[in-house]
Amino acid sequence: MPDEHDDAEPVREYDKLVRDEVPDVIRAADETPVTRSVSGAELDRYLLNKLVEEAVEARDAADDPVESVDAELADLAAALDAAIDRRGRERIARLRREKAAERGAFADGIVLERVEPAE
Secondary structure (H helix, E strand, O other): OOOOOOOOOOOOOOOOOOOOOHHHHHHHOOOOOOOOOOOHHHHHHHHHHHHHHHHHHHHHOOOOOHHHHHHHHHHHHHHHHHHHHHHOHHHHHHHHHHHHHHHOOOOOOOOOOOOOOOO
């Protein structure tokens, strides 16, 4: 005898940080979000995971229309801003300046292909 739930949509598992309004969007679609709030070191870990997720999505959108890449970069920037705010914006800005002074930035488009031994 078939189960009455056989036609039910499967539960989708995420365990990832989402934008603040996402639960409302899910509710508006007549679904039930199961959420929890994190803080402190746990929030820091989720933010770093979000940065990786958004960076991968931006890279994967590279062959898509420009708007798609731009949207992914906007998501990446939002996650990066949140992570920087948690670590201290002034401290991160200082470290960024120090690294740029020491090793440069990424303005020249230099790709290191390999390092060969001295002859």
